[in-house]
Amino acid sequence: MISLQQRLLDYLEPLTGERPDLAPEKATNLPLFLRERFNFQNIRLFGKRYVLALERENGDSESPGEYESQIRLMQPQFTESVALVLQRLPSYARNRMVRLGIPFIVPGSQTFLPAALIDLRERFTQPKPEKGKKLTPAAQCLVLYHLQRQPLENLPLRDIAEKIGYSPIMLTKVKDELEATGICRTARMGRSIALEFTTQGRNLWETVQPVLSSPVKKTLWVRWDQPSYPALLAGLTALSRRTMMADDRLPTYALLSATFQANLEHGLYHGCRGPEDANLRLESWSYNPLLFGDTKMVDPLSLFLSLRDFPDERVQQQLETLIDQIPW
Template sequence: MLDSERHIEHDRLATPLRAYLEKVLHTRVKVRAWGGADGLPVFLARGYDFAELVIERIACLVMSFHGDAEPRPSNIEKHVRQVRNVYEGPVAFASSSMSSTFRDRLIEAGVPFIVPGNQLYFPELAIDLREHFISPAPPKRDQMAPATQAVFFHYLLNPEDWPMPVSELAGHLGYSAMTVGRAFDELAGFSLGRIQRSGRVKLLRFRSDPKTLIDSAKTLLTTPVLREHRVRWRRDPEPLQLGGLSALGELSMIDANELRCYAVSQHEAKRLKGDRTCEEVDVYVEAEARLEVWRYDPRLLSRDRIVDPLSLYAQFWNDPDERVSGAAYDMLENLEW
């Protein structure tokens, strides 16, 4: 094949691939020509078009047959295996259409594949099969996922910054663009907002003001606390975020007459234990503090030494102790929206 013809075929493969993957994965996808075809057997180099994808800094190769009669799934499996001997990274087969039988045989053979606009199966990238034309919608969650709640609270605390593109918000919160994109979809699924697209930019526009939204969504909230430990300090820790009843006591009239409580991310909890800043104790009288390990990093939404009030509200609004739940309600009422 002439270079000019191969360039045309590459563009025909690259354009729909990029558009489809960016829509599904909610992140930018780079597609570039692959120069390694010369190292393949002649029948592969001439029979397939190749495009290299870069998704979230992960490179992978896609190969698409351009002859008249597409090979059988068993042959495609052999061809993909041969390409893997040359390319150091995941390899997938791409086609403009695919029957369910053909698809099932590729899955049985362990061959990743992409059908732009319809199907995606790429286990090596932790991407599951999506069939838009026949698959039922995923079951609706009863509560927000931790990342979804973090995105929701970011809007409630910073409405003047919204709507915010997926990529920009991902940078603020430390999540991948794919995670933030899924959070947008989940919030839209809860009817708290609607998805809007401007070219490749995906936005979420919330349907109401922050005060109204938090009131209507409180049953969807989940406590940010994954687990709690009583600890004794072996040396003075770096400044930590006040959490739990200690934080609620700072933001309401409740008397937090107990051990000082701090909130940390899962990563920070491992660090504190790993560098022996603290040690867990079983006996209450030996404890010097409570350490709450959060599902998301409490520093993402906090503006000072205390965790953000919305995460506190999610933790305590339905507390069985009416003094605590009442203090959480009072704290929310006193917020300046």
């Protein structure tokens, strides 16, 4: 097994143009638990010297908050900036550490050194979605259907339109959207046009994720005596069924926005001022959750998108578990 130090040097060499030299750094003034947790090395990177705290092989990954506390203890003991070198770090945790301004390197994934204004992210060869431009619900549906339900490559657009419930005219617009992001290209099959994705599986998911949106348009506390199909379990309720996450006191369900509004107007349920008067939370979705979900629960990727901005770190950890469970 290649050591973290070896992986670090192999990772930094093409980034810096030369193989950096590491020199052991004394850390006798640090608490014992930090000296046992990390191996300290001095290095020159991007014109600046750093003390690197390399996570030992047998160490368990910590939360961003714990890493922040540890680096606050380390930094006063050194004149150079301290950066963590970690074995692994889930994407949600990397994003959180960037927001907290914690310098770190995950060999093969990301280098974040704010003192040197360095933020190098991996996947340089993957196509980049158009910055700031989110996919429409129809385009998002197509991608999620392809990832979770059935591959849509080499199918005529009219067949894809039928599968995901949109008109052929709409699919022509969707085709242009997806081509603009770089995740797919078109191919002619006789007189029909088909899509070819430039990457597949988890790579496709990671590439397209920045331009995907939460399907939740709005939520409402409601009193609904017998929630039933086509309402599907969603939110923290669905996450608790798929992972070790604890459920909310009140369950969450999801409906297509048109069904949500029609049921409300027909008195199938009524809105409440708050959770104290309700018996569930109801989400109105921009696309039909039945497209990818089973008969009881919304699909994993839409569930992830609906909760990815949830502020609780425990939720973020379970969302990472949710994605790891998918048989890509």
